[in-house]
Structure formats: structure tokens, C-alpha cells
Amino acid sequence: MARAKNVLFIMFDQLRRDYLSCYGHPHLKTPHIDRLAAKGVRFDRAYIQAPICGASRMSTYTGRYVNSHGAGWNNIPLRVGEPTMGDHLRKAGMSCWLVGKTHMAADTEGMERLGLSRGTTIGDRVAECGFDVWERDDGMRPEGPDGLYDPNGAQAYNAYLRAKGYGGDNPWHDHANSAIDAEGNVLSGWFMENSPRPANIAEEDSETPYMMRRGMEFMEQAEGPWCCHLSLIKPHWPYIAPEPYAGMYGPADFLPVNRTQAEFDAAHPVLKAAMTNPVSLTFARTEVREAVLGAYMGLVKQIDDQIGVLLDWLERTGRMADTMIVLTSDHGDFLGDHWLGEKSFFFDASTRVPLIVYDPSPEADATRGTVSDALVEQIDVVPTFYAVAGGDPEEIGHIAEGHSLLPILHGERTEQPRQIAICEYDYSATPLRGRLGVSVEDARCFMAASKRWKLMHFEGGFRPMLFDLENDPEEQHDLGDSPEHAGIREEMYGHLHAWFRRCDQRITKSRRDLAAISAKIGRRGVATGIYAESEADPERVVKYRGRKAQPWQDIVKNQSTT
Template sequence: MFDQLRWDYLSCYGHPHLHTPNLDRLAAKGVRFDRAIIQSPLCGPSRMSTYTGRYVHSHGASWNNTPLKVGELTMGDHLRDLGMGCWLVGKTHMAADAEGMRRLGLEPDSVIGARVSECGFDVFERDDGMRPEGPDGFYDEGGALKYNDYLRSKGYESDNPWHDYANSARDDQGNVLSGWFLENSDLPANIAEDDSETPYLTRRGIEFIEAQGDQPWCCHLSYIKPHWPYIVPEPYASMYGPEHFLDPVRSEAERETDHPVFKGFQNSPVGKAFSRDDVRAKVLRAYMGLIKQCDDQMGVLFDYLEKSGRMEDTMIVVTSDHGDFMGDHWMGEKTFFHDASVKVPLIIYDPSREADATRGTSTDALVECIDFLPTFVDVAGGDASKLDHILEGQSLLPMLRGGNAPDRDYVICEYDFSTSPLAGRLDIDPKDARMFMVADKTWKMIHFESGHRPMLFNLRDDPGEINDLGGTNAHADVIDMMYDRLFDWTARPAARTTISNDTIRAARTSGPARTGVLIGVVTEDDLPEELTAKYRNRKVPDMRDKETRRA
């Protein structure tokens, strides 16, 4: 899993200038998914949906560092029950439910407590890749600690080499030019390429694989890049220029939108910055360079897997937690519902012979990231269909092996912006500062719980999502249809996770009558004798008379 990697910035998805031959060759060996949709356009909640196989509305971790509540089953819980280890190498952006653990008496340093604290993973190395520091301290006290130790061991002296070297440039006088400032994004990071974050994490992933025996394992190799700070070392810093950049997807009509929430995101500091062509050009140099570096490191990983023989028995899933607007629609970052943000690359290589028929193919089936975990359950020898009261996604294994795609008419994405300054400026109550996207292959509708009008896009006629059709009554029938779908989705029994649907079905025929509870039965002959045998042909003395009872 890469962080903030756009689907359309790989050559196998059509980028004309950013060539990614290693991911392309994986796509040639597997299946490329063209409609893979995340469940929230933000790192934390998107990842929690991937790790639980459940919508944000279900697991509740709706913002970065909002704890995933104790009791939510995760990838590690499901796979370990099937005899498969589940390990983390890299980022999760998971926050532990410390209060819930305290209430249940789970010690963080116990095996169970550690797994609950780490989203169900056993940790080979957690590196959320972030060690920013401000007047209130570090954003993440545990961020990049091992990586910083590694950098110091290589001679990068600093109290925070993650910032001063890996994510900053240097001028001729030795001054640190911070990668946090977008004006520095086109400068090379002051670090040897082999010591930068992406190669480092690739090596750690290979070290994990080499440490495993013949037991089955799942490795979440989770890269921080091409996520900001947008800066990359040479030779990647000089690889791309204006002749390689795609024009931003936006229009003046969008800028004049009457929608307060959409307008608010455009007018945020990051939206204003990425609306500037000079800023976008600087960032794109780094962003494209970071992606090229990621692809080169996939080449290192795939070469290792082939030489070690692991390519023959290892399923590989390549994806991202969300995209990046990069100035499209006058926005930066990812926190809205255009495809630049919510559609992600997804390539799955299945080494089994059953998958030979689908090698090198692509599909436009509607796929959600909650489908990964059911797929892995099936790969591990389980039956995800028996867990449909918990897992809200659908296994992709059948379609990988020539069968049917998931039976799905629409996809859902959610975003809770209640902690954002925009919610404050618009005076929106926290419970109302939520947005929901429902989309099929033709239409995409965005509902605002704040009461603002919906937005609507025709994806067939307007694939760039430029023309918002939600401001008039011309498509009222489409909006009604999409709301019907949204209401159907909200009515799902997501909270009932302790009893399976199979158990419920079995109760229909082995219900109360088989344990002696007979409701509405008039005579003993109304039911089969086996159900009433305990109540037939029984004799007892008459105990109604006091004298009889004394005797």
C-alpha cells in the first residue's frame, strides 16, 4: 500500500510520461482494477476500513488518530484464526483505544494488548513516516524513530534527521530548506537515494520475508510515499519537468460554484496553494519523482521474490489508501470525492494456476477496499461468505480465477470533516459535518448531512467531473434513485457482529420449539410429536387439596 498515490499516475493506467515498468509487469501477470474505490478520502479512516473489511460508518474511526474501538475484528484477527500470520512493515496511522483497553484490563505490553494497539498486526517495524514538530510537540511521538536511528547510524547527524535530511533540501551555506514549504519541492532532498524512506522500507520488507519459514504469512508493506512532504532525492528530483505534466482538471465554472462546502475546500490554504500553477509545477516534479522511485523499488522487491522463488507462492496486492488532487478542481490534498482522490490503483497478482485465465486482464467492476480482507480470508483457506455479518466487502478471489465479479450496484465513500476549520467557518454542528458519496458506473452523488444541496456528476458524459448537475431539478429522478441507494446502505445490520447469518438461518428451523418453547400452539397435535414429547403422557398427583399434599 502506497500513501496518496493517484490511480492515473502509473503508465499501466495511461499516464503518457510517467513510466512505471515494474508495476506494469505485475499488471501483465495479474488483474488491473479500473474502478477500485476507497471508503474515506483520508489516511486513517480509509486504512481502518481496509484492515476491518467494514465501512467507516461501522468501525467508527472516522478521522486520523480517532481510535479504532476495542472489539473491532481486524485483518490479523481473521487471518490468525486461519493459521496465517499477519505482520506490519510500515504505516497504519492507527490510534489505539487506550480507554477501552483500560476498561477491559488489557495491558499494552501483553500479546493481546499489543495486537489491539497495532490494529491487529504483529509488528516487524511500524513506521508511520511522520515526525513533524511544532510548538505543541511532535505530531507523532513514535513517528520514524527506527528510521531516524538508521539515519544517524549512517552519519546523518540531527535531532530529527527524518526532517533535516530525508524531507528537506540544503543550500550552499548548509541551511536546511524544509520540505514542508512547497517552494522547496523542486529541490533535491539532502540524502543519498539509497537511504531515503522508500528504499529503506523495501529493504525492511525483504528482511521480513527472509525471516519467515514455511508458515503462511500476510505482510502489510505500507509505504509513506508519495505522501507529503513533497520532496525527493536525486536522480528522481530532476527527472520530470513541465513537458511531462498533465494539465489540471478544472474549470472556471467550478471556481464559481454556489456550493458552500465545495467552495470552502477550494478556499482552504492547500486548495489556494495548489490552484497556483507555479506551486503545482514545483510539487509535480517531486510527486512524479517519488512515484518513479516507488516503481523502481517495486522492481527491487519483485526481483527478490523471483530469485528467492517466492513469486511462485505469494499473492501480491498493490494499492493506495487514497489519491491526491494536485490542483484538480482547484483543490489540493484528498478530502473530497472526485476520482482524483477516491479512485485508487489496484493490481492483484495471484500465483495459482486457477488465475492463469485472467492474467494481463483489466476489469471495470465496482470494487471497494473493504473487499481486500474477504479476499485474504478466502486465500488463507477460510470462507468469507460465512463472515458476512462482520465483513461488509466481498471476496475478489472468484473473479481473479475466472468467476464472477462482486455483486454490487454502487459504491460508498464517507468523509467526516467535523474537526476541520471549514466546519467551524460554516457553523456546522459536529454531527452534521459529514458527507457521503454513492456512485455507480454512470452517476456519482454527494450527500451533505449539513443540509446543503447534493452534488451530482454524470461519469459517462463528464468523466472529469467538471459539471455539477445537483443544483437544478433537471435530474431529480437520478438524485432520488441515488438517495434510495444511500438509504438502503444505511439500513444494513452493521452493528450485529456477534451472531452469523448462518446461525440466524439455522434458527428458523431449529428455533424455540426444539427447546420446548411453544407459542401459539392450540393442541398437542398441532406440532410433530417429537417437538411435544416432553409434554405428553405425563402423570402427577393432585396437589391442589391441602389434605392430599399432607399425605
């Protein structure tokens, strides 16, 4: 095997770790993803930095916490000037390309202020989260009475579908994400009663195989070294799958729901507000969960089959020999667990994601097929890729706040240099804030998770939540007001407060630069605090010794005579 020269960074959307067989699902077999895990390292404690698409991805693409980059919710622009994965990799000589989704909103006001415009290389990169774009598709083209949710969504995919003969003004909805009845009426995938039906599309034309082909088309023509971010939308809703995946799974294959009536009755106020939002109340219904789970599992099975197509192609073309492959998800999906729908809370079903890394380098041979228990964050991928590109992660350590995974992949260490993993949620722009009656400033919460404990802190005067992950892995017993666990809460708050005190905005000078500044000042003539010349370092004050100057009185006298 050769050393990794290129990086294939695969991200799925809303893919739960426990719906892969290598992470323990007893009925949903994913042999191709398992095959990748057997070639690399499967990380068992990988956490996202925000339980919502946009904010999670902005952290992954910048290598920075939400608290640092500020793009805390969907469609909150990533500010101009925020360094990204693409900026770092190009500096190290590696191109960085997007095929698929980013959910990034451009800071158009900031671009205008700085005179940056689309149609230029730098303007396009700033507007696209630092990526050069092969094809961007955020995978969302719903339409309501006020227009399209994303006017740019699925444009190229819709054009592909029309060229294949799929009609209508929005085949993304009418075919890829809807079924039809015997009379040809569109049964929208937005209505979960239609989830058990097959999508009205040939499987090879559905979203996952389409974008997988687009990724292979990019790699076929790419000249390395390159990073390809292959970012696929499924199994994100609408929950509907094409045949043959639509009917593969039924109730006998479903994981039991992780919720109890006691959990609901005693829920923390913020959690209770999340449990009683419309999506969660819908997923609390047994018929809804059973309708959705079969489609969700079918979409995951399709993902795995497409990973098999990809791996076969990479091996056949020789690209497995010099390409690092990273497979992960931007967050999970509650699917009714904890009486919740969607993903916007801190339970493991949302925040703890699959992360599998294959490194072809011989240094990684000793760890192939192993499982790492290290506490990993998604922000670790940026310094990892920078190291693969030949850079020293310390060079960007003042910007990218994660830690390279290469030492673990190469068997040099077993842990990351952190005691907690952080996840943040800014719900200021959501109906949850109104239901709780908190201000925009207080509509924030934070998760600090060690291997044993998970603390959830809520601004706005709410008590914390605390879970013992070792003895309560299902996170059913909230110890946030338990007198016996006051010391644990204090300890976890100590970790959280230490995280808040980090120097997260000091990004214009590296740590090495800062360490060298005092020495540079001394060698450039600054000689403060020295009483006598004899006490000074002769080398540093060489410019001040043996000098002659005319008395100022003589200078003034000469001025008056002239």
C-alpha cells in the same frame, strides 16, 4: 504455479492511479508496476471508503464502512473489540504482520476499561489494529512549538539514519525530507518552494527503499502462511525526492490541471469552502503546482523502481509461486485539480485508487493481464485474504462488509454484488466545519457512485452534487440542482438509503447462525402458537408427551402432614 499460501499487501500513501503508466499516464513510465498488472488483474473502478488516511485505512483493515467502525478521521481511535484483518486471518491459520504505516490510534480508554495493556499479545494486537508488528512507521515526525506531531513516528528509521552517520535530532526532517543550500542550511521540505531540490540523503537511505528492505527482511524469516502488510509512506508529503529522482520530470511531463474558472465560480457551498482553505489556495497557484509535480512524479518513479527490486527478489527466492500480491493506495492527491489540495473530497482524483492483484493460483491463469471494470471497494480485501487463508468469506460476512475478489480473479464472475460504491467523510474535527458553520453532528457527507453516476450528499441542509461519470469523466459539471436529473438523484438516493438500512452492527452472530436460530429454538422446547398436541411436530414435543405429575393438592396436603 502453486496456489497462493501467503499474502503480500502493499499500500502506498497518497498515490494517484493516473500517475501510473498502466492507468494511463503518458509520460511517467512505471514498468515494474505494469509488470505486476500483466501478471494479475488491474481493477479500474476501485474506491476507498474515506478520503483521509486514518479513516480509509481503518475501513481497509476491518473490511467495514466508516459508518460501521466509527473511526472517521485521523487519530480517532478504532474502538476496542472492532474485528480486524488480523483477527480474521489468525482464525483461519494465517499470521498477519505490519511493516510500515497504519495511522491507527489505540482506544486506550477502552483497553483500560477491559483490563488490556500493552506488553501482552492481545493488548499489543488491540493497540496495533490487529497486526503483529515487525516495524511500525507512520512516516511522520514533524515538530512544532507544541512538540512532535507523532512522538512515535519514524523512530526506528531515525535510529537507522543516525547509525548511517546522518546527524541532528531529527534526520527524518533534516535529511530525508529536506534539502540544503551551499552553506549547509536546511531547506525544509514542508516549504514547497524547495520541492524541486534534491533531498539531502543518499537514495538507498531514503524512506521507500528503507521500508522495502524491511519488508523483504520480514519475508525472509517468515514461516507461512503469512500476510505481510507492507505499508509505505510516499508519495505523501513532504513533496521532496532524492537524486536521481529529484530532477527527472519537468513541466513538459505534467498532466494538465483539471479545473476551470466556471467550476470555481459556481461551486457548491461545501466545495467552495474546501477550495478556499489554505492548502487549496496554495495549490491554486501555478508555481506551486509546478514545483510539487516534479517531486511527486519522482517519488512515484522511485516507488516503481523499488517494486522492481521487490519483484526480482520474490522471483529469485521462489516466493512469487505461492504469494498473492496486492498493490493499492489509501487515497489519491488532488495536486490542484478542482482547485483543491490534499485529498478530502469525493472527486476521483482522491477516491478512485489503483488496485492490482496478482494471484499465483492456476485458477487465475485465465484472467492474467486483464482489466476489470467491476465496482470494487477497499473493504473487499479482507474477505479476499480470508479466502486465500482457506476460510469461507460467508463465515465473516456479517462483520466484513465487502466481497471476495477471488471469483473475479478466477474468472467465475465479472462484477461484484453491489450497485454503488460508498465513500464517507467526517469533517467535524476540521476547520472546514467552522467555515461552513455546521454542527459537529452535521459535519458529514457521503458519496454513492455507480458506474454511470456519482451522488454526493451533505448533511446540514446543503443540496446534493451529482456527476455523469460517463459523459463528464473530469467531473466538471455539477448536476445536483438540474431539474432534468431529478429522477437520477432520486434513484441514487434510493441506493444510498438502502445502504444506510443494512444491518451493519449485528456482528456477534453470523447470517448462518441467525438462519438456524429459529430451528434451534423449536428443538429446545419452545412450542408457542400450538393449539393441540395433535397439531404439533411429534419429534419436537417428545419431551412433553406421556409425562406424569402429582396433583398440587396432594403435594400441599403432604407438606401440611409433615
